[in-house]
Amino acid sequence: MLAVNGVSRAFDGAPALAPTSLNVAAGEFVSLVGPSGCGKSTLFNVISGLLEPDAGSVRIAGRDVTGRPGSVGYMLQKDLLAPWRTVLGNIVLGAALTRGVTAADRAAAAELAERHGLGGFLDHYPHALSGGMRQRVALMRTLATGRDVLLLDEPFGALDAQTRLGMHRWLQEVRAASGSTVLFVTHDVDEAVFLSDRVLVMGPRPGAIVDELAIDLPRPRTLEMATSEAAVAAKRRILSLLHAEATT
Amino acid sequence: MSRSTLRAILIPLASVVLVFAVWAALIRLFGVDSFVAPTPLEALGAVREDWSILWPLALQTLEETIYGFVAGAVLGFVLAVGMAQTRIVRDLLYPVLVGSQAVPIIAIAAPLVILLGFGILPKVVIVAWIVFFPVAVSVLDGLARVDPDLVALARAMGGSRARIFRVIRLPATVGPLFSGLKIGATYAVTGAVIGELVGSTGSSLAGYQRQANSSLDTAAVWGSTLLMTAIGIGWFLLVVGIERLATPWRTRSTRPRLGFGASIRPDHRPGDAP
Amino acid sequence: MNRTRILALLLALAVGALVAACGGSDSEEAATGGDGATSAAPSGEPTKLTVSYSWPTVDFMAVPLVVADEMGYFAEAGVDVELIFPPDPASSAKVLATGDSDIGLITTTDMAFAVKEGLGITAIGNYTTSNNWGLFTKPGTPIALDTLKGKKISGYGDSWTKAMLPFVLDAAGLTDGDVEVVTVDWDLPLLLNGKVDVATNTTNFMVSGVVDETGEQPGVLLAKDNGAPDVPVWVYAVNDAFAEGDAEAVTAFLRAVGEATVWASDNPEEAVKMFEQAYPDNGYTTTFNTAGWEDTLQYVRGADGSLFLMDDAQWTALAEALKGIGELDEVAPAAEYYTNDFISMD
Known part of the structure; x- marks a missing residue:
């Protein structure tokens, strides 16, 4: 579904991203973990089309979208909700930005929000919502763009641990319903293991993928699975990779 | 009436009473003759006595203020948006903007009357001159402060430059716009009065005051000053009221079902919905 | 005059300090022994008089006051x-009423409203004895009663203009609607x-202004010759409380100003020069000052050649005019506006 081939990028001569390749299959949930400054953001900006790579290409469903924004759904740690728009207005932002909002957009957005527990808040302004709720709205907004591939850049990084657990379960549900392909960036190894089908580990700057790890846990995943032997083993393996990279 | 509404009305009212009380006390304490400075009651009495004369004059001043205010707001807004597009235009115009406010209004007022005559036009220009600056600066500031991540997100969503401007940047200026308008609102009436003072056809609030001054009617001079102040405060409150309606997200947790705020939802365009 | 006055003040302080140093008893005697009688006497200590002007800045109308000071008439009269x-x-008028000044140059309308x-102030002498207010056109444009219809007429929005203009319009057979009156600042x-x-x-300011700017004479339509009452524009007035305490000083002041006015009317150019030396930064050109003073001179003497003398008729006529436009509720007895008691007849 998503194919990144030999993408690299330097800023003012300093390499920010070494040639990187990765593939995400349709409907797959892949996490990227790595130290700060490993080039994850640069990679995401390239995939989203905001940044032109120095070399390499990005393809979605076989189509070359290198340097072309608007091909993937994109979500950041900051919810970036427009304060003057209601929950509904924020969810349909993608349509407003591309072709103008139609009644059908609004109905679809309302239906989506209702299905995922935001039904009572459609007319609320973002400032009236909790951090977790705001991130839910941000994800709905990303989903509502109708893109098959979602890039989620530490979306729960700013939430407290308890809220985050709830968000993990909720994200699973949402994705199960939408069938989206997800590329997910996180610092939280537990989170990566719990959510992903596959975890890619990146090395320190200039960054490249040093290893990958399949998480063989059935879905839907439960809290018990998070502490299962397979999960703990995966976590140990990822942590040791990160440590090894950090000390070399 | 809720407790908070009651508070919102009573406390400003109390501050008005306080100002009047201090004023009256000072007059009494220092034994100031009423031809030098009247008591608040004398000043208010003068307003009441001449109310039939003052009322139309106050409306006229308000009219000058409104036209000038709207013209200044539009000018300031358009200028800010234009300046935000290119750095060179902004760097070129910013000193002009600042310079325009360093000019004493009284110095431009007389030439304006000579150029534009004795009608409403020079007053409108003076008020606009005063109002456009805080609006332009606030909007410019607001445009510069739009979260670059939000703009990046909008780009990633496939938004064109024009659409991002309309959907993200422009609505983000509404808050700063009102900050500028509120600053302009208090000065706007002063501008209209200065314009009236320099030249008017027939009577004006400033003319009334000048004549009251020339006939040693100090109470009427202070009374008309109170009236001008009241117009200024009233205008400010009106702007605050419009702000509350136009930016419901600042004061409310949900979108109003009816009214101004409901109809200006940024995503609602004619032809959108059945 | 500023510099002179500062010098005089320093001198006075120095003398005062000397006198105090040499023995307080002498000076005390001088101050208390006279008790009014000596205050205006040329030999004793001069009486301090604060005089307020009719305008926030100085202009040629201060010529008599400057001349009286420079020529020593004030000193001779025993006033400082x-x-x-x-x-x-x-x-x-308010400055005079509060006692910030003892004597003031004010307009006659000020006086009417003060009553x-x-x-608590009273007019003590005319500055000008007839009405030099009028209507003006720019040089080359003739003006007459029958040319006023449809014209745009500017005024200062003051009571004088409001009171006088209707007389002229009336004489021209016009009403408010026939002309456009605009209120201006300058x-x-x-x-x-x-x-x-x-x-x-008034002629003395407008004619001199136009002459100064263009070198030509404006068109002039004097109001007093075209329906308006012949009432003077400016008077000297006194704070009543001060006049009660020191009548001699008031009389002495008027006498000195009278002498100065006569001298300045005989020597107008020297008088203006004296004024400009006293106020080098007065802000006007010599052309303006000279034209202004010479125009003023045409109005300082009454029909009988007298200075200062007022009569009931001028005040009644003014008060009637102000009543006519609703600015006064009643015309007070003429004696409440003025007194000729301080004019010395020698």
């Missing part, structure tokens, strides 16, 4: 005059730029 300026034109408001540029057709002012 300090000239002060009101914060705005309409405050000249209405009970300010009429000369508007008149010369053609933004108004007719300006209203």
Whole structure:
């Protein structure tokens, strides 16, 4: 579904991203973990089309979208909700930005929000919502763009641990319903293991993928699975990779 | 009436009473003759006595203020948006903007009357001159402060430059716009009065005051000053009221079902919905 | 005069300090022994008089006061005059009423309203003895009663203009609706730029202004010859409380100003020169000052050649005019406006 081939990028001569390749299959949930400054953001900006790579290409469903924004759904740690728009207005932002909002957009957005527990808040302004709720709205907004591939850049990084657990379960549900392909960036190894089908580990700057790890846990995943032997083993393996990279 | 509404009305009212009380006390304490400075009651009495004369004059001043205010707001807004597009235009115009406010209004007022005559036009220009600056600066500031991540997100969503401007940047200026308008609102009436003072056809609030001054009617001079102040405060409150309606997200947790705020939802365009 | 006055003040302080050092008893005797009688006597200590001007800034109308000071008439009369300026034109009567000044140059309308408001001041002598207010057009444009219809006329929005203009319009057979009256702050540029057709002012300021700017004479329509009452524009007035305490000083002041006015009318150019030396930064050109003073001179003497003398008729006529426009509720007895008691007849 998503194919990144030999993408690299330097800023003012300093390499920010070494040639990187990765593939995400349709409907797959892949996490990227790595130290700060490993080039994850640069990679995401390239995939989203905001940044032109120095070399390499990005393809979605076989189509070359290198340097072309608007091909993937994109979500950041900051919810970036427009304060003057209601929950509904924020969810349909993608349509407003591309072709103008139609009644059908609004109905679809309302239906989506209702299905995922935001039904009572459609007319609320973002400032009236909790951090977790705001991130839910941000994800709905990303989903509502109708893109098959979602890039989620530490979306729960700013939430407290308890809220985050709830968000993990909720994200699973949402994705199960939408069938989206997800590329997910996180610092939280537990989170990566719990959510992903596959975890890619990146090395320190200039960054490249040093290893990958399949998480063989059935879905839907439960809290018990998070502490299962397979999960703990995966976590140990990822942590040791990160440590090894950090000390070399 | 809720407790908070009651508070919102009573406390400003109390501050008005306080100002009047201090004023009256000072007059009494220092034994100031009423031809030098009247008591608040004398000043208010003068307003009441001449109310039939003052009322139309106050409306006229308000009219000058409104036209000038709207013209200044539009000018300031358009200028800010234009300046935000290119750095060179902004760097070129910013000193002009600042310079325009360093000019004493009284110095431009007389030439304006000579150029534009004795009608409403020079007053409108003076008020606009005063109002456009805080609006332009606030909007410019607001445009510069739009979260670059939000703009990046909008780009990633496939938004064109024009659409991002309309959907993200422009609505983000509404808050700063009102900050500028509120600053302009208090000065706007002063501008209209200065314009009236320099030249008017027939009577004006400033003319009334000048004549009251020339006939040693100090109470009427202070009374008309109170009236001008009241117009200024009233205008400010009106702007605050419009702000509350136009930016419901600042004061409310949900979108109003009816009214101004409901109809200006940024995503609602004619032809959108059945 | 500023510099002179500062010097005089320093000198006075120095003398005062000396006197105090040499023995307080002498000076005490001088101050208390005289008790009014000596205050105006040329031999004793001069009486301090604070005189307020009719305008916030100085102009040629201060010529008699400057001459009286420079020629020593004040000193001879036993008064030491300090000239002060009101914060705005309409405050000249208030400054006098509060006692900030003892004597003041004010307009006759100020005086009329002062009686209405009970300010406690009284006119003691005409500065000008007839009405030199009128309507003006720019040079080359003739003006007459039958040319006023449809014209744009500027005024200062003051009571004088409001009271006098209807008389002229009436004489022309016009009403308010036949002309456009605009209120302005400074009429000369508007008149010369053609933004108004007719300006209203007094001759001494308007004629001199136009002559100064263009070198030509404006068209003049004197109000007193065209329906308006012949009432003077400016008077000297006194604070009643001060007059009660020191009548001699008031009389002495008027006598000295009278002598100065006569001298300045015999020697107008020297008088203006004296004025400009006393106020080198007065802000006007010599042309303006000379033209202004010479015009003023045409109005300082009454029909009988006298200075200062007022009569009931001028005050009654003015008060009637102000009553006519609703600015006064009643015309007070003429004696409440003025007194000729301080004019010495020698």
